[in-house]
Structures are given as structure tokens and as C-alpha cells.
Amino acid sequence: MQQPPSHAREILRLAVPAFGALIAEPLFLLADSAIVGHLGVAQLAGVGLASAVLHTAVGLMVFLAYSTTPAVARAMGHGQLGKALAAGRDGVWLALLLGIVLAVAGFWAAEPLVALMGAEGDVRSFAVDYLRWSMPGLVAMLLIFAGTGVLRGLQDTRTPLLVATAGFALNVVPNLWLVYGLGWSVAGSAAGTSVAQWAMASVYLVMVQRNAARHGISLWPDWSGIRAMTRVGSWLMLRTLSLRIAILATVFVVTGQGAVNLAAHQLAMTIFSFLAFALDALAIAAQALIGKELGASNSVRARQLTGTMIRWGAGFGVVTGTLLAVAAPWAGALFTSDAGVQSVLTYALWILAAGQPIAGYVFVLDGVLIGAGDAKYLALAGVANLAAYVPMLVAVA
Known part of the structure; x- marks a missing residue:
């Protein structure tokens, strides 16, 4: 049965702005890859290696957004705005504390982490530089996660879109100036x-400060609230950890295959991140909408919205997969002039294209389950996926 038009409007109201906000970080990496890629293969490979480590740290902390969104949305469904804003405040404090710890640890551990990945020579040096200069931004990214989660839970995805758009525009100019104008190489890209x-x-x-002040919510942290958020996010951390282990293991194998394959892998993963976050726009809408409807005890509408978003997700995956397959032979030239990297990248992108329809379906279900508070299933499924993937990776090592 065709869903009421109001469902479509409600989904689009959240998903379209979320799409723009979600692709901000991949756009940062695309810009970095395009700028650094023309410096040379070693620079691009080094950025790829450092990005894998950064994505692990950032990815493990994504629960700051993914646990905050449904918590705020459920409180909104109950009509408890004060409780929603308090949860957001605690999320911001948790993000700040975790960000400082990770940034300090990442700066001092940059060299051994890169060495552990098997990099040598110039690739190793560039990776360490990029990783260390990225540490200040790591703290900011965690704060962005928490702030974004608050606004999504309040059913506002337009503001994150505006912030992300402005941030991307601001990112390109200092990067070009620092990399080429001042000759900072990959360090300039990370600093910008x-x-x-x-x-x-x-x-x-x-x-967050203005909303809290408007509704009389203290800015000081509630440590019991922070502990509760940490407990809720633990399953999401396990889910993300299983995914990051798989990605890092893949990078380890590719590193052993040489700089050309590693550079191509960096570009392929950057494009994959772009598409993955784009598909995740529907998942973000699912988190906010399902959380709100279940908070209001409206399970019928929650099921209707789920069905609509699943169909949209699969269809969107078909579209993105088709476009990627067509663009694959020419995409490499946008990021590097090395013919070897371009050739390897073409085949990698065709493989990515084949998986996009399934990805669209799965990403929506991911958002639905997070909105419903079923992070435990996602975590256990992620561990099972890792157990199935590692033997296949070993076979091609």
C-alpha cells in the first residue's frame, strides 16, 4: 500500500539536509586527496595510511552522535525538551573529554601506530606528519558529533547542513595556501x-549554549548522565570497532602490496566514504523519526516510516552504484596523474559499485535499529561479519 505523502515529506525534510551534512567529512578528504595527490604517490599513500588511523579514532566515537540523536528524539516524543537538552549537554562534555585524551595520545603514538601498519621510508614520514597535525581537529570532530546529534534529535538537520557547507568552503582555501603557498606538504593539508x-x-x-540558557538548563555536566550515555554507546562502539578492525586489516594487507596499491586504496576508500555517508542520510532520518515515534508510543507510524525508507534506500543504492560504475574509468584522473594508480582504482570502483544497492538497504536498517535502541544486535552482527571477513582477507594477502 502506498504510504501517505506526509511520510515522504517528513523523511525528505530530514534526509536531504542530512545528506549535505554527512558528506562534509568525505568532502574534506576528497579535497585533501586531490590536493595531496598531485604532490606525489608517497604523499598520497601517507595520507591514506594516516586517514585509516584517524577514521578508527573518529569512528569509535561516532556513538556521540548516534546515541544522542535517538535519546533526544525520544525525549522530544515524550514532550520533555529539558531532558533532551540535558542529554545533549552531557554528550558535548563527553566529546570534549574523550577528544582531549585521544588527541594527546594520538600525537605521541603517531610514529609507532604508522610503523605498526607496515609503512616505510617517505610514506611513513608523510603519514606521521599528517596524523600529528590532524590531532587538534580530532577534538573538534568529536564536538561536532555531539552537537550534530543534539540537533538531529530535535528534528533539525538543516543547521548541520549549513555548518558543513561553510566548513567545506573554509577547508579548501587554507589547505591550498598551506600546502602549496607555504610548502607545508601533507602537514599543511591536515592543519588546514x-x-x-x-x-x-x-x-x-x-x-547548544544558547538552547540550554533559553530553557534554564545548566551547562555543567551531570556525571551520572555522562556515565549513562557511555553505557548506551558501548554497543555502538563495539559495532564500530568490528568495522574498523576490518578496514585496518585491509589497509595492512594493501600496504604490503606497495605504494601504488596503497594510493589507489586510499582514493577508493575516500570515494566509498563519500557514498556511504550519502546513503546514511536516510539512516539519520530513520534515527530521528523512529526515535521520536517510539517515544510517542506510535509504533504503527514507526513501521510505516521504516517500510518507506527501506524502499528508498535500496533504490538510492541502485542509482549511486550505476553512476559509480559509469564514472570509474575516468575518476582516477581527478586525483592523481599516476597511470598505475588510475588503473588499479578503476577495478576497485567497479567492485564498490556492485555493492551499493545492498548498502542502501543495510544503511537504512542500521538507522532504524539505532533509533529503536537496538544497538546490541548491531554490535553482535558486526562481530559476526568480521569473523567471516578476516579469512577471506587472509586468502588474498
Whole structure:
């Protein structure tokens, strides 16, 4: 049975702005890859290696957004705005504390982490530089996660879109100036991105402060609330950890295959991240809408919205997969002039294209389950996927 038009409007109201906001980080990496890629293969490979480590740290902390969104949305469904804003405040404090710890640890552990990945020579040096200069931006990214989660839970995805758009525009200019104008190489790319990330985080901090003040919510943290959020996010952390282990293991194998394969893998993963976050726009809408409807005890509408979003997700995956398959032979030239990297990248992108329809379906279900508070299933499924993937990876090592 065809869903009421109001369902479509409600989904689009959240998903379309979320699409723009979600692709901000991949756009940062696409810009970095395009700028660094023309410096040379070693620079691009080094950025790829460092990005894998950064994505692990950032990815493990994504629960700051994914646990905050449904918590705020459920409180909204109950009509408890004060409780929603308090949860958001605690999320921001948790993000700040975790960000500082991770940034300090990441700076001092950059060299051994890169060495552990098997990099040598110039690739190793460039990876360490990029990783260390990215640490200030890591704190900002965690604050962005928490702030974004608050606004999504409040059914506002338009503001994150505006912040992300401004942040991307700000990212390109300092990167070009630092990399080519001052000759900072990959360090300039990381530093420029960190500046843009802090500008974005500052906007969220101001918005959270103003909302809290407007509704009489203290800005001081509630440590019991922070502990509760950590417990809720633990399953999401396990889910993400299983995914990051699979990705890092893949990078380890590719690193042993040489700089050309590693550079091509970096570009392929950057494009994959772009598409994955784009598909995740529907998942974000699912988190907010399902959380709100279940908070209001409206399970019928929650099921109707789920069905609509599943169909949309699969259809969107078909579209993105088709476009990627067509663009694959020419995409490499946008990021590097090395013919070997371009050739390997073409085959990698065709493989990615084949998986897009399934990805669209799965991403929506991911959002639905997070919105419903069933993070435990997602975590256990992620561990099972890892157990199935590792033997296949070993076979091609």
C-alpha cells in the first residue's frame, strides 16, 4: 500500500539536509586527496595510511552522535525538551573529554601506530606528519558529533547542513595556501582541515549554549548522565570497532602490496566514504523519526516510516552504484596523474559499485535499529561479519 505523502515529506525534510551534512567529512578528504595527490604517490599513500588511523579514532566515537540523536528524539516524543537538552549537554562534555585524551595520545603514538601498519621510508614520514597535525581537529570532530546529534534529535538537520557547507568552503582555501603557498606538504593539508573543523565545532558549541540558557538548563555536566550515555554507546562502539578492525586489516594487507596499491586504496576508500555517508542520510532520518515515534508510543507510524525508507534506500543504492560504475574509468584522473594508480582504482570502483544497492538497504536498517535502541544486535552482527571477513582477507594477502 502506498504510504501517505506526509511520510515522504517528513523523511525528505530530514534526509536531504542530512545528506549535505554527512558528506562534509568525505568532502574534506576528497579535497585533501586531490590536493595531496598531485604532490606525489608517497604523499598520497601517507595520507591514506594516516586517514585509516584517524577514521578508527573518529569512528569509535561516532556513538556521540548516534546515541544522542535517538535519546533526544525520544525525549522530544515524550514532550520533555529539558531532558533532551540535558542529554545533549552531557554528550558535548563527553566529546570534549574523550577528544582531549585521544588527541594527546594520538600525537605521541603517531610514529609507532604508522610503523605498526607496515609503512616505510617517505610514506611513513608523510603519514606521521599528517596524523600529528590532524590531532587538534580530532577534538573538534568529536564536538561536532555531539552537537550534530543534539540537533538531529530535535528534528533539525538543516543547521548541520549549513555548518558543513561553510566548513567545506573554509577547508579548501587554507589547505591550498598551506600546502602549496607555504610548502607545508601533507602537514599543511591536515592543519588546514583542523582549522575548518574547529570553526564548525564553535558554531555547535554556541548553539547548544544558547538552547540550554533559553530553557534554564545548566551547562555543567551531570556525571551520572555522562556515565549513562557511555553505557548506551558501548554497543555502538563495539559495532564500530568490528568495522574498523576490518578496514585496518585491509589497509595492512594493501600496504604490503606497495605504494601504488596503497594510493589507489586510499582514493577508493575516500570515494566509498563519500557514498556511504550519502546513503546514511536516510539512516539519520530513520534515527530521528523512529526515535521520536517510539517515544510517542506510535509504533504503527514507526513501521510505516521504516517500510518507506527501506524502499528508498535500496533504490538510492541502485542509482549511486550505476553512476559509480559509469564514472570509474575516468575518476582516477581527478586525483592523481599516476597511470598505475588510475588503473588499479578503476577495478576497485567497479567492485564498490556492485555493492551499493545492498548498502542502501543495510544503511537504512542500521538507522532504524539505532533509533529503536537496538544497538546490541548491531554490535553482535558486526562481530559476526568480521569473523567471516578476516579469512577471506587472509586468502588474498
